[in-house]
Amino acid sequence: MYDMTGNWKYHAANYGQMNLMTELRKLWIEHILWTRLFIVSALAELPDLDATKKRLLRNPSDFANILEIFYGRQKAEVFRNLLEEHLKIAASIVDNANWGNTKAVEQYSRLWYSNADRIAALLAGINPCWAEDEWKNLLHDHLRMTADEVMARLAGEFMKDGIIFDMIEEQVLAMSDVMTAGMIKQFDI
Amino acid sequence: MNGTIGGEQLALISNLRQLWTQLAIWSRSLIVSTAGNLRDIQMITDRLMQIPEAFAAVLGQYFEPQEADRFRELLEEHIAGVVALISAEKNNDVKTVNQETVNLYENANRIATYLVSVNSYWNNEQWQIILEDYIEMLLADLVARMAGVFAKEIVIFDDLQTQAIKLADYMAQGMMQKFHP
Numbered sequence: 136m137y138d139m140t141g142n143w144k145y146h147a148a149n150y151g152q153m154n155l156m157t158e159l160r161k162l163w164i165e166h167i168l169w170t171r172l173f174i175v176s177a178l179a180e181l182p183d184l185d186a187t188k189k190r191l192l193r194n195p196s197d198f199a200n201i202l203e204i205f206y207g208r209q210k211a212e213v214f215r216n217l218l219e220e221h222l223k224i225a226a227s228i229v230d231n232a233n234w235g236n237t238k239a240v241e242q243y244s245r246l247w248y249s250n251a252d253r254i255a256a257l258l259a260g261i262n263p264c265w266a267e268d269e270w271k272n273l274l275h276d277h278l279r280m281t282a283d284e285v286m287a288r289l290a291g292e293f294m295k296d297g298i299i300f301d302m303i304e305e306q307v308l309a310m311s312d313v314m315t316a317g318m319i320k321q322f323d324i
Numbered sequence: 325m326n327g328t329i330g331g332e333q334l335a336l337i338s339n340l341r342q343l344w345t346q347l348a349i350w351s352r353s354l355i356v357s358t359a360g361n362l363r364d365i366q367m368i369t370d371r372l373m374q375i376p377e378a379f380a381a382v383l384g385q386y387f388e389p390q391e392a393d394r395f396r397e398l399l400e401e402h403i404a405g406v407v408a409l410i411s412a413e414k415n416n417d418v419k420t421v422n423q424e425t426v427n428l429y430e431n432a433n434r435i436a437t438y439l440v441s442v443n444s445y446w447n448n449e450q451w452q453i454i455l456e457d458y459i460e461m462l463l464a465d466l467v468a469r470m471a472g473v474f475a476k477e478i479v480i481f482d483d484l485q486t487q488a489i490k491l492a493d494y495m496a497q498g499m500m501q502k503f504h505p
Contacts, residue, residue: 146331146334147328147329147330147331147334148328148329148331148334149327149328149329150327150328150329153329153334153337156334156338157337157338157341160338160341161489164345165485168349172353172356175353175356175357175362176356179360179362181356181360182472182474183356183474183477183478185474186474186475186477186478187474187478189475190478288364291363293363293364293366293367294367294370296364296367297364297367297368297370297371304342308342
């Protein structure tokens with residue numbers, strides 16, 4: 136997994152470490168997968184939009200269920216709310232981009248980055264092994280690539296959309312492993 | 325530390341989970357785009373077709389090049405079948421749907437037989453079961469999407485994703501027994 140300096144290294148792991156790594160990777164993959172599917176359905180105005188949005192908004196609760204084991208209910212709930220806000224703002228950006236409301240897109244984008252910074256601050260606050268700046272950078276990369284994905288699809292640049300999604304996937308796995316590595320260190324898993 | 329897993333094995337498990345998950349994700353994306361007449365069908369088909377090559381690269385680190393290559397061919401066959409089936413389902417071409425469905429299951433049996441022939445730590449029947457379950461879920465997903473029962477289809481896809489992870493873990497397990505005893 137990624138070590139604390141961000142270098143890709145698969146270390147030997149015990150089963151607890153491996154399970155945490157694979158669980159978090161699955162949830163982060165679902166996070167970006169359902170985000171993309173929401174983008175696809177919203178921009179094409181497909182009839183599954185409500186069902187897809189509902190599935191997307193389950194993702195923060197799935198994270199909270201894991202985090203609760205380590206951090207207790209209250210902190211997990213704060214994370215859940217912030218991640219839900221992240222997704223709801225993303226949905227508003229997609230919708231307004233689709234409707235051509237440039238000004239609203241800009242406003243929601245500012246909210247989106249400020250939400251990301253609050254997520255970074257929360258994580259650094261509950262785990263001294265997570266650096267706030269590192270989380271900010273990771274989350275900002277995630278936001279930028281997701282916005283690029285929306286713009287590519289809106290422009291009908293589908294090859295670009297596919298390439299961006301692959302990059303989003305690699306980036307989110309790196310982010311997931313930073314999360315795992317910090318928890319392994321904090322709780323001596 | 326009770327029970328450890330080597331770094332190389334962890335990489336193998338992670339890589340195989342990623343590839344099997346990508347197969348499920350992009351197969352479903354093709355279903356979504358075909359059902360909705362979207363314009364990204366070519367991109368998705370191209371993306372799907374990169375997956376067998378990526379598998380061959382991982383397997384090629386362990387197996388002989390021609391063995392990894394044969395798996396690549398069999399998986400390409402699987403994907404070509406899925407692509408043909410989705411399109412036939414969309415066009416209500418019952419004859420082709422039936423034919424491609426039979427082909428998919430036969431291809432799965434060939435994959436099972438081939439994998440066991442290169443690694444006796446894998447069990448033919450087990451491969452058949454988990455591959456057939458995967459195909460069954462994929463078909464259910466396709467039918468649900470085309471019928472417009474979206475909430476149900478999402479539940480089926482969650483199961484398909486879990487099944488893809490199961491395939492990855494079984495693949496990794498047999499390879500670890502053979503190559504990292």
